[in-house]
Each structure stands twice: as structure tokens, then as C-alpha cells.
Amino acid sequence: MLQQEPISLELACAALSELWSPRVVGQVNDQYIKVAKIQGEFPWHQHDQEDEMFFVLRGQLRIGRSDADGGPVFVRPGEFFVVPRGVRHNTSATEETWIALIETVSTLHTGTEQTPFTRSIEEQLAPNR
Amino acid sequence: MLQQEPISLELACAALSELWSPRVVGQVNDQYIKVAKIQGEFPWHQHDQEDEMFFVLRGQLRIGRSDADGGPVFVRPGEFFVVPRGVRHNTSATEETWIALIETVSTLHTGTEQTPFTRSIEEQLAPNR
Numbered sequence: 001m002l003q004q005e006p007i008s009l010e011l012a013c014a015a016l017s018e019l020w021s022p023r024v025v026g027q028v029n030d031q032y033i034k035v036a037k038i039q040g041e042f043p044w045h046q047h048d049q050e051d052e053m054f055f056v057l058r059g060q061l062r063i064g065r066s067d068a069d070g071g072p073v074f075v076r077p078g079e080f081f082v083v084p085r086g087v088r089h090n091t092s093a094t095e096e097t098w099i100a101l102i103e104t105v106s107t108l109h110t111g112t113e114q115t116p117f118t119r120s121i122e123e124q125l126a127p128n129r
Numbered sequence: 130m131l132q133q134e135p136i137s138l139e140l141a142c143a144a145l146s147e148l149w150s151p152r153v154v155g156q157v158n159d160q161y162i163k164v165a166k167i168q169g170e171f172p173w174h175q176h177d178q179e180d181e182m183f184f185v186l187r188g189q190l191r192i193g194r195s196d197a198d199g200g201p202v203f204v205r206p207g208e209f210f211v212v213p214r215g216v217r218h219n220t221s222a223t224e225e226t227w228i229a230l231i232e233t234v235s236t237l238h239t240g241t242e243q244t245p246f247t248r249s250i251e252e253q254l255a256p257n258r
Contacts, residue, residue, distance in 0.1 A: 079138075
């Protein structure tokens with residue numbers, strides 16, 4: 001994925017029409033850069049081998065974790081938080097929230113869980129979602 | 130590097146006292162997340178094995194490339210650009226510019242060039258720069 005021009009995360013996010021459907025907008029080494037619009041709650045899952053970075057553009061992201069893992073984290077615009085591999089988590093937002101993500105290219109959207117929210121990598125690479 | 134709290138890229142950058150001295154603020158998989166303040170011009174160099182992602186927080190980043198590689202690129206706040214491995218490049222900014230970078234943990238600051246700007250990974254991990 002050779003990038004020709006600078007890409008605005010905000011504009012890339014604005015172009016999304018569907019909630020909870022990440023779109024790949026770039027790649028650095030073995031990591032995809034993605035954007036997503038979210039509102040409501042995403043199923044609990046984990047990635048055994050891969051960390052996941054969340055960067056908030058608009059709104060507020062709640063990352064749920066068990067009490068043993070430190071409990072929920074709230075991420076605001078301009079802030080990032082990395083969920084380490086192996087940590088069970090979910091994401092939610094009460095208002096429409098725009099986020100960027102950095103994930104290993106092999107990361108599965110909902111970890112080992114198959115849910116109605118699950119999007120394949122092919123879907124995440126498709127234009128016009 | 131286990132992250133305890135969300136981190137604001139803007140505040141992390143504001144805390145830097147020295148130009149051209151990246152500070153590691155996070156890690157996702159085998160990639161470091163760094164912030165830097167820059168102004169003026171950084172030496173030409175390349176990374177043969179590693180892509181480098183630049184995200185601009187404030188100001189304007191100019192990424193110089195040879196004409197054969199497409200020439201210079203200008204990156205504005207909220208935009209990112211990935212310089213692919215093997216592409217000779219330099220970075221410059223006419224005004225003070227705040228950036229975040231994502232680079233493989235093994236990436237050398239000035240590639241194969243040793244310059245007065247070169248900072249070791251240990252220096253980039255040190256607090257209070």
C-alpha cells in the first residue's frame with residue numbers, strides 16, 4: 001500500500017457511512033492504520049498475540065477492561081491508549097465517536113469471537129464503506 | 130512498555146524542550162510511538178528495511194524526496210504520511226512544527242548516517258528531554 005498523498009484522519013473518518021466498520025487508510029511496516037466511527041457497544045474480545053492502539057479524533061471512547069486488568073479507560077480527542085495483547089476488552093461510546101486504530105495486519109476485528117460486528121480484512125480494505 | 134493512562138500527543142509534545150529529539154511515548158506491537166518538535170532542516174537519510182509514519186499535530190512538515198521518488202510532500206495538522214523503506218528523505222519545517230512518528234523499535238534516527246542530530250534509542254527513551 002504505497003501512499004501517494006498525505007491523508008487526513010478526520011476526512012477519512014468523515015467519509016465512513018457505517019458504524020463499527022473500520023476502514024484501512026494506510027500501512028506502516030506490518031501495521032494497518034484504520035479509521036472507524038463508533039457509537040454504542042462492541043462485543044468483548046481479546047487478541048492473544050497483538051497489541052491494539054486507539055487514537056480518538058472526536059467524542060469519547062470507553063475501553064472496558066476487567067477490574068483485574070485495571071477497569072475501564074476513557075480516551076478523549078488527541079489521546080491514545082494501547083490495549084496490550086491478551087487483555088480482554090470491549091469498546092463503547094455514548095455519542096458518535098471517531099477513532100483511528102493501529103493494528104498488526106493479521107489482527108482479527110473481534111479477536112477469536114465471531115459476532116455480527118465482525119468485518120473481514122477484505123471488507124476493511126474495500127472502498128466506500 | 131505497559132501504558133497505564135491515555136496519553137495526549139499534544140501534551141507529550143509540549144513537554145519537549147529540545148528540537149529534533151524524538152521521545153518515545155508508547156509502543157504498539159514492534160512499533161514505537163514518538164513525538165518530536167522540529168524546526169529547520171534534518172539531514173537526508175534512508176531506512177532500508179523500515180517504513181516511517183509521520184503525523185502532524187501543529188505547523189507544517191515538509192518531507193523532501195528526490196524528483197524520481199515524487200518530490201517533496203507537505204503534511205498539515207491532522208494528516209499523516211508514510212515514507213516507505215528505501216526512500217531517501219529529509220524532513221524540514223519553516224515554523225516550529227509538532228509531530229508524532231510511528232517507527233519500528235529498531236529504526237535508527239538518521240538511518241545509516243551519523244550526524245549531529247543523531248539520537249540513540251536510549252536517549253529517545255529518556256525522560257525530560
